[in-house]
Amino acid sequence: MSDAVHLSLADDIALITIDNPPVNVASRAVRAGLMMALDRAEAAGVARVVLTGAGKTFVAGADAKEFSAPPRPPHLPDIANRIESFPVPVVAAINGAALGGGLELALACAARVAAPRATLGLPEVTLGVVPGAGGTQRLPRLVGLEQALSLIPEGRVIGAAEALRIGLVDAMTDDPVAAARILALPDRPATGARPAPACDPVAIEAARKQAARRSPQQIAPQRAIDLIEAAVRLSLAEGLALERQNFLDLKTGDQAAALRYVFFAERAAMGQGKAQGADVRSAVVVGGGTMGAGIAYALAGIGVTVTLVETDAAAVERARANIARLFDDAVKRGKASAERAASDMERLFTFRAGYDDLPPVDIAIEAVFEDLSIKRQVFAALDAALPETAILATNTSYLDPDRITEGLRNPTRFLGLHFFSPAHVMKLVEVIRARDTGPETLVTALRLAARLRKIPVLAGVCDGFIGNRILTRYRQCCDVMLIEGALPAQIDAAMRGFGLAMGPYEVQDLSGLDIAYANRKRLGWKTMPGFRYIPIADRIVEETGRLGRKTGAGWYDHTGGKAVSSALIDGIVVEESARAGIVRRRFTDAEIVARATAAMVEEGFRILGERIAERAADIDLVMIHGYGFPRWRGGPMHWAGRVGLSEILRRIEGYAAEDPLSWSVPDLLARAAAEGKTPEEL
Missing domain, CATH: 3.40.50.720 (NAD(P)-binding Rossmann-like Domain)
Known part of the structure; x- marks a missing residue:
């Protein structure tokens, strides 16, 4: 046996315990250990197998660290299929979290017993993938189409009581291992052998609309719905093959890479100080x-x-x-x-x-x-x-x-x-x-x-620290595009199209134009040497008194809960272009996004170079959790690495040639591009 999986034989029952701390992820060692344990249990001629986890977790999913490497056998779908076709019943004793691949193993079992504290779910979409070991095919057959559509595309995790109510588990007890040993097994076919659920086009379309609202531009939730819909019309074998192919395709994509990156960055950040320091009471x-x-x-x-x-x-x-x-x-x-x-x-x-x-x-x-x-x-x-x-x-x-x-x-x-x-x-x-x-x-x-x-x-200490410093640079870049030819609504729409929850001018209307105004006054932007000052925002505050939603008008007119483009503001923008002697030109949405994101990355590299942030991941976490940068793009620094730092460098060099007061190349970016490093490697 392996250190990650233990097998004990007693009373004609094989107890297989997954023991891969801290959360029993289904790593290759676990998968190999499970195959060995099942082989030994079959050879021993037991009458029942009980599968459980050590500690407070059943299995918290697959090992996401393995997603960036080619898959290595034994594969989790093979283990799930082996469990489902095992010559004697395998009962899952769900002692704690059964998530992702953990729940897929449990779904393949003949029955499931859960502890009251257990949580269950298929949250793979939160990592940019779909279940890959039968979750999209077995869950609808077990709990029905509607419940599967509410769980898988949202990555929703539920408690044991709800799992019992919807039929995902057969019993709930404080000692699931003891109960699994003696559970009277229901007279029913294996989960995968159950009839496919009836098709419900209305429910499927509602799930698609919900996923589009909750996860705009994300691929995995819609793919998950495709696969649940496929469970209605395909045989189990065909559905499993289609699911596996989708999983393998998605796990190497940009969105999955970004979401894994953020997941591990969050874990690292939240792990700081847990074992040190004093408790505040x-x-x-x-x-x-x-x-x-x-x-x-x-x-x-x-x-x-x-x-x-x-x-x-x-x-x-x-x-x-x-x-x-x-x-x-x-x-x-x-x-x-x-x-x-x-x-x-x-x-x-x-x-x-x-x-x-x-x-x-x-x-x-x-x-x-x-x-x-x-x-x-x-x-x-x-x-x-x-x-x-x-x-x-x-x-x-x-x-x-x-x-x-x-x-x-x-x-x-x-x-x-x-x-x-x-x-x-x-x-x-x-x-x-x-x-x-x-x-x-x-x-x-x-x-x-x-x-x-x-x-x-x-x-570290600087004006605005990490987040507000990048926000200030981002807004200044957008203000330059205003005076050169764009309008507020176009810039906001372009940035929403990129994935931000709100554009820069929508955000200012929400927070109040007076806040940024006070900051510009404090920094002395109007008279700052070597700085391109754009007076549009200051004019709005000083001449119109429009401070955003709290005054009913800001960059937009706010009437009836809706933000509407303002002819007054658009007029001020055009007037300032003329006053500066600028012939306004058309900006495409792609150009707006390229400039605005380059400004974030440029400032991020300065922050790294000054050691205000220790890691690129810290900058990305700030921008995702504080400023609405799309999680599925991984934050501006990770996104820059996926685009390629040489390409980001080329863009900034081009902007600097046109507008040297607004742009310059950070030394750290130039060095990283020359050395072929990603932001994470700095």
Whole structure:
């Protein structure tokens, strides 16, 4: 036997246990071990086989690390077929997660028993592929077409109780192995031998529309629907062959490569600090507005007691109302009962006006207005009110943490925690190393992020850190295209066509034009030497007062919940072109996308070269989780690697020749292209 699979024989039963920590992925060693175990069980003449997993997982899927290599036998479909045709019943004792290939093994079994904590699903589409070991053919035969369409194209994972309700498992018990040994087997054919489900064109078309809405431009969800539809009309053997071919075709494609890359990048980021640092049990949050309330609510969600500090009694009441609103929303969404929400708010929250008599907490997080002097006043007060062991964190989006920290007694306990709004929903947090941030402070912050189920990305100090710095460059590039001939709606449509959830001007209308306006004033863009200043956005704020959705108009007119192109704004754009002596020209959508993405990549390489980010993957995670870059493209740096850094270099060199004030080639990009390296290899 192999170390990854154990076999024990007793009472005429073979117990096969998959033991490949941490999550029992079906690696080649596991597959080989399973084949050997099945051979030995058959040779022993047992009356039943029980298949289970060691620890808290049954099988969490195939080994995604193997997807980029040619498949090596034994293949998972062969094992599933062997299980289904085994001379005696094989019963799956699903002790924990049975996902992807794990569920496909269970589907091939004669019956399935699940622990109450077990989760089941075929989430392959989230990695850009389809099930490849029978999932799209056996699941519809077992639970019906409608249920298969709700699970596979969405990559949905369900609990054991729902799996029992829809017939995916036969029993649910605290000891699935013991139950699997004695389970009375139902009198029914093997899953694959069951009749094909009846065709339902309405359900199939509804699933296609749902997949197009949820996963626009992604290939795998639509292919999964194709395969489920094929299960209606093809024999099992034909369906399995078609499924396998689709799996093999997709796993080498750009989308699958990008989604695997992001998956492993997320795992690496979330693994930081898990085994290090101290646990945060109590916190002060300064500022009870949208951001501060979201941070406080997220902390309370993991059991951290929170003291929320505001400036006066009226502000305290507004903060209390903001927190109450978040609890009310959770009740409306079915995430908590009204009784639990009321209890948690009473038990976990304290509200204070001012800094007198603050409790000796583990961490204090500031979330006030982006003004250096105000933030320094906050930290001076926190420094005086809290023990020297308390971590002090700023949520600043742009300001220099090293200037904020000046004057603190112990600057080693200070760092930036840049949450994204809404903080209780968004998964990203930039963890900013200030000049004096100590290692214990850093790992404790990373541990806290892991407990919050956030994706923490380490960043150094610069204006805007990683995400806002790239966003600023991206917007500046788009503004140049405006003055040269494009219009806001065209740029937004082109970027949505590329896969972003919203274009740059739609995003500004959502966040407010005053935010970017204040940042441009702070940076002095209008008088900055060697910089191409585009006055369009400043004119909109200064002359029209249009600040976006909150004023009913910004780059667009907002009426009846819809954004409509504005003749006034388009007129300002054309007027500024004439004022600059520019003859406007037509931009294609492809040219808009090429320029805008090149600007992101250009700034990303500068950030890497300055060591603001340690890895290209960190930049990609920030842009995906903070700014809506399409996950299935892998982030701007990974995408640049797939396009080819030589091609990206060629584009930027061409742009720089036309507009040297806006473009130049980062040294690191030129070097990487010359050496034939990808961004991940830097």
